[in-house]
Amino acid sequence: MDILHKTILCPFCGHPTHITLDISGEDQDDIEDCSNCCNPIHVQTHKDELRNKVQVFIDAEDEQYY
Numbered sequence: 510m511d512i513l514h515k516t517i518l519c520p521f522c523g524h525p526t527h528i529t530l531d532i533s534g535e536d537q538d539d540i541e542d543c544s545n546c547c548n549p550i551h552v553q554t555h556k557d558e559l560r561n562k563v564q565v566f567i568d569a570e571d572e573q574y575y
């Protein structure tokens with residue numbers, strides 16, 4: 510199993526959050542809760558087999574309309 514430890518910045522409050530990703534399988538789609546503001550952070554990982562790299566995308570979970 511491949512585990513990637515990563516620090517991401519919360520898109521809501523900018524607080525760094527430590528996450529652990531299992532990158533042994535397919536592309537992942539995870540929701541992590543910010544430890545500071547508790548908002549859901551949408552974390553997507555894409556495995557680049559050719560370069561043996563993992564790309565991590567951070568997004569806010571829901572688009573919100575006011």
Ligand SMILES: [Zn+2]
Pocket residue numbers: 519520521522523524543544545546547548
């Ligand atoms: Zn936050």
